[in-house]
Amino acid sequence: MSEDVQHGSSAAGRAKVLWVVVVAGLGYGVINTVTQVVDLFSG
């Protein structure tokens, strides 16, 4: 049980880091694409 809790808390820690990584990755992809679209259509 305590091992469960320990594994659970390390997984929760990893999940928080993963949230940051995936949101940052998606943000990078979306901003990059939007910038490209705006540049190309305005150019």
Add this chain to the structure above:
Amino acid sequence: MGDGLPRGVAAAVAGAPPGYNRWWIPPAALAVHLSIGEVYAFSVFKNPLVEHFDTKLTPIGIIFSIAIVMLGLSAAVGGRWVERNGPRKAMFVAAVCWSGGFVVAALGVAADQLWLVYLGYGVLGGIGLGLGYISPVSTLIKWFPDRPGLATGLAIMGFGGGALIASPLSSKLLDVFADQPQDAIVGAFLVLGALYLVTMMAGAFTIRVPPEGWRPEGFDPAAVERRTLVTTGNVNAKNAIRTPQFWLLWTVLFCNVTAGIGILEQASPMVQDFFPDVSAAAAAGYVGLLSLCNMSGRFVWSSTSDVIGRKPTYMIYLGVGAVLYLLVASSGTASIVLFVLLTGIILSFYGGGFATVPAYLRDLFGTLEVGAIHGRLLIAWSCAGVAGPLIVNAIADARKGAGAEGADLYTLSLYIMVGVLAVGFIANLLIRPVDRRFHEDVEPQRDRRAAAEPAMAGARGERG
């Protein structure tokens, strides 16, 4: 240990400890889907590979086709294995196959052996794609029984979004490793393989299956089950493919994907043929915009289906989609803004169709083997991946041969897509709840209920 896998992986159907927050699951699923979504950005490597192998586009295009066919096959064949062994083991194997595919493909490029690239990126990577695509789906549905469309939409949005990250990243890597892109492929493949291995492993070691009988606070299953199509029973994967509902839904997915992929695959030349003033660079921007619509449609429409129901959602995808195709065919050349708007909405329906289907399957067949059933349904994707581009390209070639040009090259294809969507619309209309004889344990459940009846009557103070 088990199955030759590391202890932390083999030990796991990876149950969650009490109090585990279900919002820790979506980033694990997203980590996998964002990684395998790279496959949609494979076109970045096409020209460098053509240069490197001194060949034509077709032999290089085969790499992507093998990967997509293997996606469908491995999802169909491996679905039950994924259900039996849990998401962690499946994600682990998917990570090894996907990143291993990059390493083998890099070896193929370094050794000038194209068949090794087919084997690596196509076959091995394709298996990673299929297993990775279906591995988190049933777990998400079990953690989010109140909002399965939102949960699967979030993950499958990652598959659409993966290309948005991989495309600029791959271009940068090709710039960094050598002066000429064709000399930088090996380095770029190895870096991507390593990056995806780390990301997918982080997902694999974070995912957890909910405890038996777990349900979110305040969730009343009866409220969901009151909806017409939502089943209270479970159908296994073997029986599911014997039901008309499976094949009707197969047709629905096939029609929706065929229509969408026809535009997606041909987007760049199509916009330039409709509007000759559009430059190649602006067409690339248009393709990026369609990718955004595809990605956001996965999340927005799938979440909406939790509120309005799965069947009405597909009626919108297929019914409104057919009207939009008709408008593109009849008045698409009137204005570029109108053309971009219409095709953007069509592509959002295309993405939405992928993301909503796991929740539709859950409604019809229950949660028991929804991942395996989803895997078998994805064969429709592989078939549509061949049919959609074939219809659009073959007709465009034939029309060109007959002297047509501009938007006229596509008019007939667009009308055919209206027909394809109409077929899907009818198939969706015909979907009814699955007959109870396909449900698992109908008799034992009835027996248990019968046995419990006197005890319950006693508890209520009733007397016979």
